[in-house]
Structures are given as structure tokens and as C-alpha cells.
Amino acid sequence: MKTEPTLQTRREFLRSTVLTSALSWTVPGFLANTFASLQAQAADSATQIATGRDSTILVILQMAGGNDGLNTVVPFANDYYVKSRPRLALKGDQVLKLNDSLGLHPALTGFKELYDAGCMSIVQGVGYPNPNRSHFRSTEIWQTAADADRFEKYGWLGRYFDNACSGCDPTVAIHIGRQMPQAFTAKTPKGVSLENPQSYRFISSERGGGGEDMMEQSFREMNEADDAGNSGGSITAISGPGMEMRGSALDFLERTALDAQISSDTIRAVSARTQNRVTYPASQLSNSLRLVARLIGGGMPTRIYYVSQGGYDTHTNQPGTQERLLRDLGGAVQAFMNDMKAQGNLGRVLLMTFSEFGRRVAENANNGTDHGAAAPLFVFGGKVKPGLAGTHPSLAPEDLVNGDLKHTVDFRSVYAAVLEGWLKTPSEPVLGRRFEPLGLLV
Amino acid sequence: MLKVLDPGRWDFTTAAHLLNRAGFGGTPDEIQRLVALGPAKAVSSLVDVERIPDPTPNPSWARPDPERLQRLAALRQASPEQRQQMQREEQQLQRERLLELRGWWLERMAKGPRPLQEKMTLFWHGHFATSFQKVRDAYYMWRQNDLFRRFGLGNWTRLLVEVGKDPAMLIWLDQAQSRRQHPNENFARELMELFTLGEGHYTEKDVTEAARALTGWSLNRQTQEFVYRRAFHDNGVKTILGRTGNFDGDDVIRILVAQPQAALFITAKLWTFFAGESPSPELNQALADVFRRNGNEFKPLLRALFLSEEFYSPHLIRQQVKSPVQWLAGSVRMLERDLPPAQVCANLLRTLGQDLFAPPNVKGWDEGFAWISTSTLLARYNYSALLAEGVMAAGEMANRPRAMAAGRRMANRARAGRTGAVDVRKILTDEERRDKTLLLGALQKRLLQSNLKPKQERALREYLESKGDLDDDEIRGAMRLIMSTPEYQLT
Numbered sequence: 001m002k003t004e005p006t007l008q009t010r011r012e013f014l015r016s017t018v019l020t021s022a023l024s025w026t027v028p029g030f031l032a033n034t035f036a037s038l039q040a041q042a043a044d045s046a047t048q049i050a051t052g053r054d055s056t057i058l059v060i061l062q063m064a065g066g067n068d069g070l071n072t073v074v075p076f077a078n079d080y081y082v083k084s085r086p087r088l089a090l091k092g093d094q095v096l097k098l099n100d101s102l103g104l105h106p107a108l109t110g111f112k113e114l115y116d117a118g119c120m121s122i123v124q125g126v127g128y129p130n131p132n133r134s135h136f137r138s139t140e141i142w143q144t145a146a147d148a149d150r151f152e153k154y155g156w157l158g159r160y161f162d163n164a165c166s167g168c169d170p171t172v173a174i175h176i177g178r179q180m181p182q183a184f185t186a187k188t189p190k191g192v193s194l195e196n197p198q199s200y201r202f203i204s205s206e207r208g209g210g211g212e213d214m215m216e217q218s219f220r221e222m223n224e225a226d227d228a229g230n231s232g233g234s235i236t237a238i239s240g241p242g243m244e245m246r247g248s249a250l251d252f253l254e255r256t257a258l259d260a261q262i263s264s265d266t267i268r269a270v271s272a273r274t275q276n277r278v279t280y281p282a283s284q285l286s287n288s289l290r291l292v293a294r295l296i297g298g299g300m301p302t303r304i305y306y307v308s309q310g311g312y313d314t315h316t317n318q319p320g321t322q323e324r325l326l327r328d329l330g331g332a333v334q335a336f337m338n339d340m341k342a343q344g345n346l347g348r349v350l351l352m353t354f355s356e357f358g359r360r361v362a363e364n365a366n367n368g369t370d371h372g373a374a375a376p377l378f379v380f381g382g383k384v385k386p387g388l389a390g391t392h393p394s395l396a397p398e399d400l401v402n403g404d405l406k407h408t409v410d411f412r413s414v415y416a417a418v419l420e421g422w423l424k425t426p427s428e429p430v431l432g433r434r435f436e437p438l439g440l441l442v
Numbered sequence: 443m444l445k446v447l448d449p450g451r452w453d454f455t456t457a458a459h460l461l462n463r464a465g466f467g468g469t470p471d472e473i474q475r476l477v478a479l480g481p482a483k484a485v486s487s488l489v490d491v492e493r494i495p496d497p498t499p500n501p502s503w504a505r506p507d508p509e510r511l512q513r514l515a516a517l518r519q520a521s522p523e524q525r526q527q528m529q530r531e532e533q534q535l536q537r538e539r540l541l542e543l544r545g546w547w548l549e550r551m552a553k554g555p556r557p558l559q560e561k562m563t564l565f566w567h568g569h570f571a572t573s574f575q576k577v578r579d580a581y582y583m584w585r586q587n588d589l590f591r592r593f594g595l596g597n598w599t600r601l602l603v604e605v606g607k608d609p610a611m612l613i614w615l616d617q618a619q620s621r622r623q624h625p626n627e628n629f630a631r632e633l634m635e636l637f638t639l640g641e642g643h644y645t646e647k648d649v650t651e652a653a654r655a656l657t658g659w660s661l662n663r664q665t666q667e668f669v670y671r672r673a674f675h676d677n678g679v680k681t682i683l684g685r686t687g688n689f690d691g692d693d694v695i696r697i698l699v700a701q702p703q704a705a706l707f708i709t710a711k712l713w714t715f716f717a718g719e720s721p722s723p724e725l726n727q728a729l730a731d732v733f734r735r736n737g738n739e740f741k742p743l744l745r746a747l748f749l750s751e752e753f754y755s756p757h758l759i760r761q762q763v764k765s766p767v768q769w770l771a772g773s774v775r776m777l778e779r780d781l782p783p784a785q786v787c788a789n790l791l792r793t794l795g796q797d798l799f800a801p802p803n804v805k806g807w808d809e810g811f812a813w814i815s816t817s818t819l820l821a822r823y824n825y826s827a828l829l830a831e832g833v834m835a836a837g838e839m840a841n842r843p844r845a846m847a848a849g850r851r852m853a854n855r856a857r858a859g860r861t862g863a864v865d866v867r868k869i870l871t872d873e874e875r876r877d878k879t880l881l882l883g884a885l886q887k888r889l890l891q892s893n894l895k896p897k898q899e900r901a902l903r904e905y906l907e908s909k910g911d912l913d914d915d916e917i918r919g920a921m922r923l924i925m926s927t928p929e930y931q932l933t
Binding site for chain 1: 522523526573575576718761762763792793795802803804805808810811812814815816817819820823824827831833894897898900901902904905908909919922923926927928929931932
């Protein structure tokens, strides 16, 4: 019963505001009201719930396809590296040097500036035991934080939602893209997925200009929750502790329809009324991060954003492809972090990259690299401990496992650090067991 | 338990429920025909599939490929650049065939004469959850699909043996590579955990022992057939679920199916799939008893299930969330329209979360509430414009050049002859098109087989009233509005 006032507020809000004046309302007031009441209910629990303006935000950036870590953070002075890659090895005078032995790929000027500004941590040698070399399966392992030989039903962020976000609005997590990442799958599904705000809505097929859109209006009325006081049962069922679905299928669908309408209206209004403060390069990844920046700047209560960039499966003619991808990546992330700084949100935002695996140490016969194991990942933000974290895996032939780098950091230690240090939630219930959090944050 | 349905309850609502769940729904006329047959004959008309002629031809490439051997040999001799080129061409070919295969199966579900056979094929596809992502061969995927169609209403042991020796499965769970020196446990484990018993009903030791017994089951990639490789097989003595002997793969399946839990496991999953909620222990025991009494045959089980009082409990009717496939195939059947082009259907199903031949993981799809998120619900609402009105809601097309091209072609055709839109005159009488009250009744009966809430009906009527005299476009708009409600997502 505790949460009933909240949904009541949302229902009233929907009836009184959305239906009468479409998008002319001011979002922050509405969000503040809703989330203030959620916060009040959660105050006695150990978990922290999003409050819009002041909570921390995590942005996940997936580099799909398996990025070649060795040509991203380059051990240019290492003999084994040079010998394993007669065609692909980058030389000391090409890379953007971090120290005497490591340098960033020359296209990563954006990363280099963030590194020098103390806003970037490079975590070296990230992987997991018994690495799987299938894109499909290894991505699943990263998304579900599972052991290589175990299948987990829910994603690691989904388990975070189940553990720490019961009662949250669905917009607690926003994925920019087409299909919800597996990391979001949860006992109680949370999060919304959208390619662009303009398609995340009911798109009326009413033809002809002028006049009001009768289809849109009828649609809203047909999807409006029942005003009769008969929904109390379902409200308790869907928002009680644990959030197990106990209501009927129709109750569930009606609630989702309501959530869809509110989040659609909110996201479109917030993204439309907020400006980016910096210029982004032209790319799909940049577009995604540009939208995330607008949503953050506009005060969305979202705690997790998820964006992705594909194309890293460089079996053939790697240099040109990787150059293009990394330039795009560096430019987009740099613009985004600068945008956060201009908004005054640099200290609230943490951006973490991952790729399902690195690539083999030795290049292949096609001027490319094949699926491998451990690789670096990158964490950005105003509160990261800048510099290098973890240790670089050895490239000595006797230290390789089937020709691959052996991981020095389990990716779940990175997740543990993010969960505990950034999202302020115990990591064991999410990760299934204890992983020592990596020292990533100041 | 498992009471027989009182024939007095056989009416439009219960007949519609049968057609929705045992198949993909149908038109008011088709439902009426089932009502007239009475429950026993109606169920027989769905279950006894071999009595229904099915002349649908298979895809032209759905056979072993005699040139494959030469292609593989050529690949081995090619230079790296040539090999790359050949591999790219092969991948492209397989992708094209996969698209054709998806369209071919959807056509069977949305239009075919044996809806229950296709529904069971869909069930088995979710149960054995094999993905093209790893198998990467459209012929193998078709072959497994066809296996489900041929054996899916037959005997449980036979089905499991066929699946175990199926090329796609041999690749999917790595059984093809399993040798006595290093038995691969993947298939043995999923056979127990996901296919026959469920977690907690076997030990780790049972898995490793079964993996030993299964060695030798392999794939001949030249002939594209199952092969028993004697040299791979572990001839030693194994102990599986308390039985000891020099077992092979067939023995493993025989031992598993003999477990009482094996019947309970599969009847519970089937009941959940068809009824929409898990069975009570008593009900499930009754179902398992029927299954056992009938020699582990699925057809008698399904006949009893579809004729049971329990299956028609009022709290089950119109309370199951439509899967994306059910939503698409069912809409096509109810609207008496053609399927959209294969590429459009593939995009639609991917967006709604049910990529055929590519289930998300070894556990298959989570049915039920998991189909629905704010995003997939809005996507259903927008795709209903495509099905009812033949227009692609513009925003859906963003960033999807191929879908956009296919959608534009369809929209152009739609504008030219409206082939992409519902033929309103085919499914509504002149009176229904003229009289708004008759129209509202006819649309609800066709699309929901029940009624909207009064408030929703009022809103729909307001929409119609605002249009004055109705043209076909506006009637299609009303269809789209009904499809854009929580109620339409249920069956």
C-alpha cells in the first residue's frame, strides 16, 4: 500500500495534464514530485533510488565485435608484440604515448586528451576464466556476468534493478538502440529501449494536416488507465516489495501502456527542450551519446544509459577499419564528456566501455586478427582514479593460453567496483558471489 | 482431475479459445464452424493433422547440397583472398536463405491448413532453442524445423532421439565434437536440465556419465548427415540415474524418458504453453498420467488437454500475452490479409523480441509478460498500422535502410492497389460498413472476440463519429485503434 500514492499521482498526472495539454507541462516539477515520493518510501531501505538531479549515472558503451585491445592500448616496446604482428604492429613513433611502454592507437586523440585531463582510467587485461571465443556466447557472459560454463537467465543490470530499484520508473534505464541489451533482462523488466525519441511513441496514421488528431486522441483515451477505484489490487501487486507480478495479464498490460505513455511523453519533451552544449562528430554513436547528454541535462531520473557501436570484428584488413572505429569512438566520448562538463554533470557521470573479447596476439594471414580473450576497457568521468589500472598481461609465449592473453582482471571486479562505488549497492546479490572491487574511483 | 468439458459450455467464446491456443486464431466464420462441429470434432479437426492435406512445397534448397563437397574442397585450395571472398558469398547466401526460411514458416503459421502442427513446431523450437547464430546453415535450420513438424505430435522418446541426431543440434550443443578422451558435456547437460528433467532431478555425475555414453554421436559435414563414430565412443560401463551398463546415446534417452519426472516436466511445459499459466501439481499429475497411459505420445495428451474442463476455465480465456509470432500470424488470420514481405516480418519480429531461428539463449524465449516492455508495446501499436492500414509508421523506419526500402515498396503498392492494407469489403458487410453500431460490434467480435471496456468503446465511437460518413481508410483506422490497446495483446 505504501506505493499507492505514487501511482495515484501518476494517474492523476496523466489524466489532468497529458490529456488536456499534451506537452506544455514542465517536466522537472513532475519528476521531482514523483521521485520525491518514491525516495521517501525508499528512505528506510538500504537501496538508493534515483532522484533526478543528484544521483550518479552510469553510461555503458558496448564495442560490439571484439575490439583488438593490443592495437588500442599498444605495448609498442614489447618484442613479442612486434614479432607477433609483422604487418599490424604499431610503432613507438605512431602511437599516442602514455609511458615508455604503452601508447594509445593514433586515432584515439579524443581519449588521449581525456587521459591527460585526468578523466580516464584504462583497465588492463580484463577478461574471465575459460574464455569463450563465440561472439554470441561471450557477449552473453559479459551481459549476464556469468561464469563461462553457466547460463544466467537475467542480465547483471537486470539483477541490479531487481535488487535495488523495485518501485522505480521504467526510465531508470534507457537503451539507445533497437533491441534491449541482454544486460537489462530482469525478473521484473525495467528500462526502455528507443532508437530516437520521435519513434518512441504512438505514431498516429491520421492523414491530412490541420485540425486535431482524432486518432491520437482516441488512442490516448483507449489506453488510459481505468479511473474507477478498482485498480488498488493491481497497484499493490505490481509495486509491492520484490515486484513479483501477481496481477492479471490485463493489469500488467495496462500498467505498461501507462508507463509507455508517460515515458514517451517525458523523453520526447526532455530531449526536445534541452540543447547540447558542444559539437559532436557525425556518427551513429555520437548521435546516441548526444541524446543521452540531452536526457541527462534535462533532468531525467535515469541511472543507467546504454549505447553501442559495432564493427570491431576485424578478421581482415584491420588497420583501416579499426582506425575509423576508434576515431569515431574517441571523438564521440570526448564530445560527450565535454558536454557533461559544460552541464556541470561531469562528477555525476561514469562512462564504461566493454567489448566481448580482445583478439589473438598473433595477426592472421588476412591482415587482421581472430577472436581472442583478455583486453583493456575504459572508464571515464570526473570521479575516476585517472591513469592505468590493473596489470598488462604478459605477451611471452609461455604465458599465453592457446595463443591468447591471460586475463589479469576479472570483468566482474570492474562491475563490483561500479555497483558498490558508483551505484552504491552491494555487489554480491547482483554478481552471485564476492568479487573484490577494483580501485577505480577516487 | 482433468474433467471432460461439459458440451453445454461449447460456444463462440470457448471455440475461439481453442482456435487461439491450439492454433493462431481465425475469423468469426472459422470459429462458428468449430462451434457447429461440437467440441470432440472441433479438437479432432486440429489434432488429427494427417487428415488435412498440406501441399505447401519446401524451399527449393531444402535438401542436402551435392555441390557442397566441391565447394568445401575448393575453399581449402583457394588463396586467402579467394577464400575470404568465397566465405563472404557463402554467408550472404545463407542469410538470404534464412530470410526465405523465416517467411516460409510464417506463411505456414499465418495461412497454412494445419495450425496445431505449426504451433507445436513453434513450441519445440522454443524448447530446443537452436540458433542460426551458431549453426550458420539455413538447410540445417530448415531440417530441424521439419523434424519438429514430423515428430512433434508423436512419441517423446522418438522425438528426443531424432533431435539428438539432428545436425543443427549436434552443432548447437557441440555434441559433434565430443570424443571419449574429452566428452563434451554441453548436450548431456541440457538434455537433462532443459529438455527432459529440469534442475534438481539429476546429479553432476549423471551429466558426466551421460556425456560419456553419448560420445560417438557426430556429424558428417560432407554428407550433412548424422554419423555414429565408433572411434569416438566410450565403450566403458556408465552409471546414469541409478542404472549401470555399457550405455550409448539411445540408452541415455530411454533412461531419461523412463523417469517419472520426465513426463511431469514436459506436460507442465506444454500446459503452460497452451493454457498460459503453470498447472497445479494435481492437474499436472493428471496430465502426466494421460501421457504415460498413452505410451508417451503427444497427440492423445493434447486431445485430452483441449477437451478438458480445466483448459476452458474462465480465468484462462483471453489472459495469455500473445507472443510476437502469435500476434503477427493471428492478426494476419483475423484480418484475412497477406503476410507483409519477409524482410518486413523479420524486422517486425526482431523488434518485438522473437527472432525466429535465433532464440536468445539455450533456454529459449521467456513467454508471457516478458514479451511486453514499454518499447515492444509501442512497437506493436505502430506495427498494427502496417497490418491494418498497410502503412509503415514513419518513426519505425529510422536508421533501417533495408526495412525502409521494403516498407516503401509496400506502401507504394498499398497506394497503388492497397494490397498492403486490409480489404475492408471482404471482411465486413455493406451494413456493417455503413452503420457505426454494427461496425463497432463486428470489429470487436473479429479482433477481440469479446468487448472493449465501455470507456474504450466510447472513445472509438468518438473517433468514428468525427469522420462522418466512413470510408475504408477510416475503418482501417478503427481497426488499428483496437489493435493499439492492452486488450488486443491478449489471446
